[in-house]
Amino acid sequence: MSAATAPLVPSDPGSSGSPAGPGARLAWLDALRGIGAMAVVAEHLLPWFLPGLRPYWFSLGVYGILVFFLVSGYIIPTSLERHGDVRAFWISRFFRLYPLYLAVTALVLALAWWVPVRAEVPRDGSAVAAHATMLLDVVGVGGVADTMWTLSYEMVFYLVVTALFLVGAHRGSGTLTMVFGLGAVAVGLVIGGPLLRGGWPAYVTAAVFAAGLACVLWGRARTAAACVLGVTALAALVLSSRIPWLGVAVVAVMFAGTTIRRWEEGAGPLWPVAVTTALVGLAPLRAIETGWWWVQADVWLTTIALAGGTFAAGMALRGRRLPRALVWLGLVSYSLYLVHHPLLKYFTTISGDLREAEPVWQAAMAALALALVLGASALAYHFVERPGQAWGRRVARAVSGAGGGGLRGGGSGGRAR
Template sequence: MTTKSRIEHVDGLRGLAAMLVVVGHWCELISRQAVPTSLSLGLKATFLDYFSTGRVGVVAFFCVSGFVIPFSFKGETPRARFVTSRFFRLYPAYWLALAGAAILLPLVGPSYSAWNILANATLLPKFLGQPYILGVCWTLTIELIFYGICFLAFSANVLHSARFNFAAVTTFILIGLAMAFYRSTHPGTGMPAGTMTFLAVMHFGTLTRLATLERSREAGILTPIALGILVVGVVAADTIGYRHNSDSELGWIAMSTGYLAGVALFLLCIYRQWFGGRIMVFLGAISYAVYLFHPIVHELCRHFWTSFSDWRSATLVLTPIYFATSLVVATLVYRFVELPGIELGKKFSAIKWSRKIRRS
């Protein structure tokens, strides 16, 4: 299997991951409406208590980031190009989504302060003491942290080291376990043990890339060991830290099963070349925009749910509207915002490098 073909399968996994998040959020919404008790309990058990397609999608996304991002340091000024490309890849579409949320969501819910909006514009609102306007963007904060780790590791010439990434997986799992123990003994502290397990799986994605596409013999030996550490460490951290002290609606069992399923999908993608084909690759291309904009469509649909006389008609009408609108909007954003943003980033990098040559 060629490198291009394998990367196409990875793109397809992105598309699947985004749709798993979209499906999960919609089923959670239905479970909270005035629907039959059996349906509500069934959806809650399937998507919140014992499993979570949203968690599957998020973990698969993080695996893909680990598989791809550390290998995007290229050119004669790799660090500058990395920062520039990541900025233009993330922020233009995100700022548009944030603007849409700031304008539309107050029509159906609470309004946002100027400081809240500005803090969210950085993608680091939690560090500024502000809540997320687009709740799904907590994952993008973790992405930025991973980018910072990659930048430092590349500067230290260890980013593509199998030993470094194995050590990172182990270290983040151990920190996550320590945080989980602290959560269990200090209720209400909100210690983010889960964040550590997400950073661990991103480095696992890098280790998998080294073992497969880069054909590192050392990575091939360390990858299955890292997988075992992930499986045991994540289940232990979720059980210890979140079983009796959860600050979210997602159950501690669903945290673990969703996480492990996300890793499994990633491994099937890499080793079995699943999720290829034009449709999956297209969904992968628009996956970032789907992820950003579907929460806005979600909240608008939630608002209009009560306009229907019964839950059946609401489900039949709003479900296709939710999915179709999310996909159409994402396609337009990808075509008219993301692609131009990526091209602008390339031009900006080229101009910056040409000026540096003239000075020298």
């Protein structure tokens, strides 16, 4: 399994564009995204360019995605609550995620004559359905770009949080994180792999996603539709995910991030995070039998500890001046996340296999590839991602001004208290 982040997704509209900007108080979140992004890039770059430097005492990729999932959990629910507008929230999410996602998909497909699309991508309509919803991994479909799999769990989290918000159950994050942590252990012991296979989970979830999200956006039976979406997402998470226990554990980690935010605001205790950490640590008990190196107890626990320690260090340093380069990496982290893997594949297709090359040549090629990835990520951010976000803000403001996006269903237009 290739471990890479969601959500490395830009998660907060107040996130800083620069250390000196109006969102400088949240620069620590950008810094964490920068760390997570570079960990994921290293996870994919080192085996191809500098295999001797790849660590095996912890998983760089899993470490990176855990950091990003904690960031998402920390900021997404409170962002929705602050604005109290589910319609604007989903419009913002769409314009933050889909423009670059679709651009990378188009690039990979356009160059498929040169570098074939991954074998994990079905050659039928289920691939289209799964890519349309981003629920790729939870319906057992590979993404055209390897790193797209984590976006599935971001989307599940958004759907669940929206449902909880609309029914007024969004404050119980401490209980939720422990429930999902316990669920990860239970699923890991009982379910060894996807119970539902084939293309039909992708088709069913796509149909529910389209109809349900239309209701959420237009206010028709909004609360009921959001609940159906949340239940459908969780059912797919448990029944058709490639690695069911991991999906449930990821949601537990995201709610742990929310619990940390509640504790910081004085709205809840911190101890559920410790309980969830222990449960997530136990989740791959049965998976150890698969032989995957990254779920071995010493590797898995070390990776969790490093991710949690990194997030804690980021919180401890919030409000302080952080390296501009690190904050910039966080700013472009979503672009870096989506473009780096295809670009590395294209680079190695031209350069040839570097695993047996001289160390000096390996290092030079790795530096060149990294420079190209960073440059391409900057361009993708400025010409695709940033304009998409600007359009999203305009549309969300227009929709919010028209009313109908508030807390309760039926187009009430109310605001969250």
